[in-house]
Amino acid sequence: MAPTVEGGDAALLPEFPRGPLDAYRARASFSWKELALFTEGEDMLRFKKTIFSALENDPLFARSPGADLSLDKYRELNFLRCKRIFEYDFLSVEDMFKSPLKVPALIQCLGMYDSSLAAKYLLHTLVFGSAVYSSGSERHLTYIQKIFSMEIFGCFALTELSHGSNTKAIRTTAHYDPATKEFIIHSPDFEAAKFWVGNMGKTATHAVVFAKLHVPGDQCHGLHPFIVQIRDPKTLLPMPGVMVGDMGKKLGQNGLDNGFAMFHKVRVPRQSLLNRMGDVTPEGTYVSPFKDVRQRFGVSLGGLSSGRVSILSLAVVNLKLAIAIALRFSATRRQFGPTQEEEIAVLEYPMQQCRLLPYLAAAYALDHFSKSLFLDLVELQRGHASGDRSARQAELGREIHALASAGKPLASWTAQQGIQECREACGGHGYLAMNRLGVLRDDNDPNCTYEGDNNVLLQQTSNYLLGLLAHRVQDGACFRSPLKSVDFLDAYPSILDQKFEVSSVADCLDSAVALAAYKWLVCYLLQETYQKLNQEKRSGSSDFEARNNCQVSHGRPLALAFLELTVVQRFHEHVHQPCVPPSLRAVLGRLSALYALWSLSRHAALLYRAERRRGCPGRRDRSS
């Protein structure tokens, strides 16, 4: 039984102020307070309220919506706000371990206030800080304390001007000089300048710089992370040999100072190497617990999953905000009506409902997915921290990598399209800056690009699935993964034989129906992609060509459908738990079915085509 908020807890979830939305709110078939409690839990609601109350009461966080803030002023304000967030110390390390979901919740609250603030905080702590913590060793612990006191301010410098997606082509070098026991960090030319680095533009004092490690008389050992001081913390002037600057105005997130840096033979102590994956002895010998360069590289970039999961949750925040704005507007804006005298709320139009309500359902489904994936990630990181080198731990890493690599694209695109739809659905009012939809869209946009371009990332997920099928076909292995997201594929031959015999619209309102269709679709796409890939290879294409030729028509829809299925599955299970309050079951079930059917409907052409090709005639037409 969920706790209630009646009586003493009114302060936690106070009534909304009276206004034009009252009429709609009175018509709700459920208690919004009960839903909030079920979705968040009381402890989390309190945590969020603490954060929002602090921001509401602090003049540093006051702002005028749609204000015309200069770039410099905005960046300065955002830095001061970021610093203040540390001072508030909303989340202790103990709390973080006890309630790990409070980490994304804090980031989401900051994102609700301003994406630039969330990004600045996240980049310093969870990206820079985590990189130092997870790639470094005991000798780097001194940095951690300075990070949390903001004595130093950090950034994560991987991408270069000419290389982002293809990290293996990154060209910054780190040569070890045994004479002085230093590394020499160097950018060979401007195309190898570090680029797009968040926090680097104006404020970072330190950077985790990825560079190719060379020791004397030896081959290159590949990319390694180094902690490099780039500015004097007192004056913010660049350190000798470092050319660092701000990249200027962006489409959004202008509170965040993205920067570039070139290193001209910058000498850093040997201890600057974050040495968990590999180290250099004072004499200049390279040593590593990992034998294989590829494996080392994989582990050193493993932290990217955590970035993608954070982005996923920030995309969900943007979608939530936009859909709330658009639905509230639609419930109060009246235009046309059955007679000239009587106008109706635009929310009453089927067109407006079709445009907006699926995104409301998507916000719920993706929000749940983002939380559950974060908890999976925590499990992975705990295993990592405790030195777990089991096969399961490795499998878990691969599975989470596959889920995050398609989850970030799905969430960021859904948010991008949803915000655009909300903007248009609010007509001219949606185009006014003070109504925030533009900022949400612009701030969400880079979610489609950073930590891996969406289209490029999807290939990681389709490759994961194709690898499992190859393993099954060639070695008779089972489809099994620690989180069980691929287990259903084990039955793919029988799933592909299934027919759908749904005869009424009412039956489709159970998300189990869409789930079954999704399973069929993913099995079908996986098999087709596998066959197409092999056919490409047989006809003489290299692996590289074959993959490229399959991605548009096969790999991409496979990865997206698989992830949608996973989101639908997890949300379906969530809303059908026995602990769901009876009064919420109907509305949650409808949200689940709506998201599932809406997502599935975008594959309708594929379903029809598959039916023709494979002679699967049982699927009845469900549309109107």
Next chain:
Amino acid sequence: MAPTVEGGDAALLPEFPRGPLDAYRARASFSWKELALFTEGEDMLRFKKTIFSALENDPLFARSPGADLSLDKYRELNFLRCKRIFEYDFLSVEDMFKSPLKVPALIQCLGMYDSSLAAKYLLHTLVFGSAVYSSGSERHLTYIQKIFSMEIFGCFALTELSHGSNTKAIRTTAHYDPATKEFIIHSPDFEAAKFWVGNMGKTATHAVVFAKLHVPGDQCHGLHPFIVQIRDPKTLLPMPGVMVGDMGKKLGQNGLDNGFAMFHKVRVPRQSLLNRMGDVTPEGTYVSPFKDVRQRFGVSLGGLSSGRVSILSLAVVNLKLAIAIALRFSATRRQFGPTQEEEIAVLEYPMQQCRLLPYLAAAYALDHFSKSLFLDLVELQRGHASGDRSARQAELGREIHALASAGKPLASWTAQQGIQECREACGGHGYLAMNRLGVLRDDNDPNCTYEGDNNVLLQQTSNYLLGLLAHRVQDGACFRSPLKSVDFLDAYPSILDQKFEVSSVADCLDSAVALAAYKWLVCYLLQETYQKLNQEKRSGSSDFEARNNCQVSHGRPLALAFLELTVVQRFHEHVHQPCVPPSLRAVLGRLSALYALWSLSRHAALLYRAERRRGCPGRRDRSS
């Protein structure tokens, strides 16, 4: 035979500067100069070159891409630039009549430089000026000269805070006072404030204000346009009784000052009524050449088609700019490759091609459509000016209204989606303000909303088609329209019996194949929509409900498919003219086929479903 530009005309189309695009340019299968000449014609190329050269050489038009300009500074600059455009006097009235396409060409050139400038110029001349010219009479000619000398600066005030789409619900009043021979313009409350009016925020001295006309002891005669002075031209201070202001920051087009105004019993002379549709005698009697209020209202808003056609052409400009930026980037950006040593241009990836090339084709097809529709509009306006009240003229007005009402949505959405795809396809670099994709997206965005929300407008087109079918079913009338865009529907029963027997991908590379499929699709959708509408009505829905219940699933796809068909048809005919230079036929044919197939493919689910429902089994599967 098209003229050539070799030799003496090198100055008109000079070679591109040498650079990283040379390799791709050298591989072209056609001469870009020949294509430019065929697409534009030599006279137009010269005209555009004159404009661009003037802007390039005038320091007032110098700018830093991605600069952080304050709102006030940007609005001031944009006003000064607009004034300078008048001083350049690029287009004389004689030229305008001789080569009407130079009007949209001028607007497009300004739009290529900056959407805010194009909008500001367009609103003053073609919207405010045209309204005065076409709704006024001889007594208003004095304004026209002042418009072109910028002695006065104008805006068009129709929309109110609470009503945009539903113009009939507009509530500003104009009561005639025979004692002083004045109209009293009045805003009853803030919800009736004029809102979103471009140029009104800071700079307009005069407004065409739409208000409900009342004469003493008589009923309301509906909306009429009045020319009202809102500011002193010397000081720009508001006139007595006028509360006018700027709406603040928008998502884009921030060089344009959108404003609001409330009128507190503002008295204007009787002659301020733009009296072509109706007039008031000095004594206060209402007189009109139109008997019917609806007809009068229709004619007085007829000018909206011209606004929509202008928006269509500006959306095409945005798409052209974005696709050029993204394709050039993709041809020079290298990432990954068949080996670690060799990276290939991202344009070589099938994924990048599938993302971008359809938008290149769309830019060509829609550009042609926008020009041809503009010429149709010129024909309509000439008939209007010469007092043509024939049935053909009325039919032409309705047909152009239907084409513009779906053409604006199609073009603005294609541009919106295309620019977003270009932004993402350029990765992080696409997110940098100086690379302009953000500005293009933000400036294009209102094209989806103003002069009619896209989704609302599409209903105009579907209603037009449904009305023709009803006329055919009920009265046995033929499908015939002056521009012949609906004539094919006359054969709808036999078209619906047709089967598609295309057996190879190669066959589909002729846009005639997609055209035939489109004709079938439009006939199918029209019939289904008609049946669904009648079924709704038979089951007791009011007209209002029935239309709303049909729009999402039927009316909307019907309107879009009809317009896509028209665009494909016109471009198909254009590129298959005998005058097309032989060396361009292949590339133009491919562009035509690509746009047609890509557009059609978005209706694939509908085609499959229709096939199942109607037993039209001949359509073979064309996708790989």
